[in-house]
Structure formats: C-alpha cells, structure tokens
Amino acid sequence: MLKKLETIRETLINSKTLLCNATLDAHNWKTFQPHLENFIFAMPVKDVEIKPFNFTAATQKEGLAIPAQVNYVAKGANLYDHGYELDGSSSVVVGYLGMTHLWEKIRVQGGAYGAFAQFDDTTGVFTFLSYRDPNVDNTIASYDSSAAFLKGLDASRLNDNELKKSIISAIGDLDSYQLPDAKGYTSMMRYITGRTDEIRQKYRDQVLSTNGEDFLAFGEVLEKVAQSDAVVVVGAQSALEGSKVKLKVTKVA
Numbered sequence: 438m439l440k441k442l443e444t445i446r447e448t449l450i451n452s453k454t455l456l457c458n459a460t461l462d463a464h465n466w467k468t469f470q471p472h473l474e475n476f477i478f479a480m481p482v483k484d485v486e487i488k489p490f491n492f493t494a495a496t497q498k499e500g501l502a503i504p505a506q507v508n509y510v511a512k513g514a515n516l517y518d519h520g521y522e523l524d525g526s527s528s529v530v531v532g533y534l535g536m537t538h539l540w541e542k543i544r545v546q547g548g549a550y551g552a553f554a555q556f557d558d559t560t561g562v563f564t565f566l567s568y569r570d571p572n573v574d575n576t577i578a579s580y581d582s583s584a585a586f587l588k589g590l591d592a593s594r595l596n597d598n599e600l601k602k603s604i605i606s607a608i609g610d611l612d613s614y615q616l617p618d619a620k621g622y623t624s625m626m627r628y629i630t631g632r633t634d635e636i637r638q639k640y641r642d643q644v645l646s647t648n649g650e651d652f653l654a655f656g657e658v659l660e661k662v663a664q665s666d667a668v669v670v671v672g673a674q675s676a677l678e679g680s681k682v683k684l685k686v687t688k689v690a
Contacts, residue, residue, distance in 0.1 A: 460621025508672025525643030587656030
C-alpha cells in the first residue's frame with residue numbers, strides 16, 4: 438500500500454504538470470506571488486508524456502445493490518460521438534425537458550423524489566438521472582421516450598411564453614451570481630477549455646435565438662441516447678434483479 442501511495446505522489450507532484458489558480462486583488466498579489474513561486478520551484482521537475490484521456494462507453498448495463506428501498510437511475514451517451522455539434526440552444530432544451538417530460542413522467546407519475554437531465558458541453562456527455570426513485574424500468578422508458586417528446590412538440594405545446602421562460606432560465610444559469618472563489622475557478626476552467634469571450638458570446642446568442650427547430654434537432658440526437666447501453670442503477674437488489682433491462686448486478690454494501 439505504501440509503495441502504491443508513493444507512486445501516486447511521485448506521479449502527481451511535478452511542477453511541469455502544475456497549474457496554479459490564485460484569486461485575489463492586485464495589491465495582495467505582489468505580496469503573495471514570491472511565496473507561490475518559491476512553492477512551485479521547490480517541487481520536483483520531471484519530464485512527462487501527456488496523453489489524452491479516452492472515454493470508453495459502457496458495454497453492459499450495470500446495477501449496484503445497496504440496502505435501500507429506492508433507486509438512483511442513470512443513463513447517458515456522448516453526443517459528440519454521435520455527430521452532435523454544440524449549440525447554445527442545448528441549455529434551453531435540456532432545461533425544458535427536465536421541467537416538463539421528466540418531471541411529469543418520473544416525479545409526478547412515477548413517484549421519484551426528482552429527475553433531471555444534464556449535458557456537459559465540454560466532454561459531450563449527456564446524462565439522464567433520477568433519485569429516490571421507486572422504479573427502474575419505467576424510468577428508463579421515460580428517458581428513452583424523451584426524443585419522441587421533443588420531436589412531437591408543436592406550436593400548441595411549445596408556446597412563446599414557455600420558450601421565453603426556458604431561455605430566461607438558461608441565461609440565468611450562465612449569469613449566476615459568483616463569489617470571488619467561484620469567479621477564480623470559472624476563469625481557470627475557461628482557460629483550460631479554451632472558452633474565449635467570442636465563443637461565450639456565440640453560445641449566448643444561440644441561447645437567445647432558440648426556436649422550435651432546435652427542440653426537434655436535439656430530439657433527433659437523443660434517439661442515439663435511447664440506444665445506449667451506458668446504464669447504471671444504484672438501488673435495492675430485488676429491484677435490480679427484477680428489472681427487464683438485464684442489469685449485471687453487483688452487491689456493494
């Protein structure tokens with residue numbers, strides 16, 4: 438165990454792979470900078486070969502059995518692997534999907550404590566999630582029907598008022614209030630991901646111009662998620678073993 442921990446330390450502590458993020462005012466930076474530099478220069482300097490991380494989608498549906506009477510159901514896929522190109526309208530559509538279809542099917546009708554969808558536009562990973570959920574199969578079926586729900590929206594179901602509310606909600610997430618530490622972290626993440634002001638403005642413009650066609654387009658890409666085997670359910674062993682989804686069940690607690 439000690440050897441493994443020392444290997445981890447030797448791998449991670451390297452000034453050549455270090456990124457420091459400091460959030461403070463200009464006056465205090467002059468005082469803090471030499472201390473930070475001394476800290477960095479005291480670290481080992483080792484040559485490394487940095488390789489990109491390759492995400493491999495799940496090849497089987499997995500169930501993790503815990504002593505509980507409710508379940509936590511997740512299903513997802515990488516949209517970029519299926520040809521989706523990032524558009525700011527995704528923030529509007531995903532938010533609308535969570536407040537309507539998923540809320541009605543999984544929370545109201547299914548009795549789960551909550552359900553939502555999230556899209557990481559940096560990695561391309563889209564995920565459906567439910568928590569404190571009495572169901573498994575019905576929840577996954579609701580996930581899989583999300584594509585048809587979005588593609589079936591018409592003018593009578595997606596009126597201007599609903600669309601405006603969804604756009605305002607998405608903009609609110611983009612412009613949420615941040616304390617100094619959050620501002621510093623956001624700045625670092627934009628640096629790491631290369632998210633320039635121009636890219637951010639383009640994304641914002643796409644959010645503001647979201648229309649019915651964007652809902653249809655996102656519905657088409659969600660059809661790929663319905664075909665995904667990336668399913669993980671944490672919950673009661675009886676519920677996992679009784680599921681028709683054919684989960685590989687492992688008892689973890």
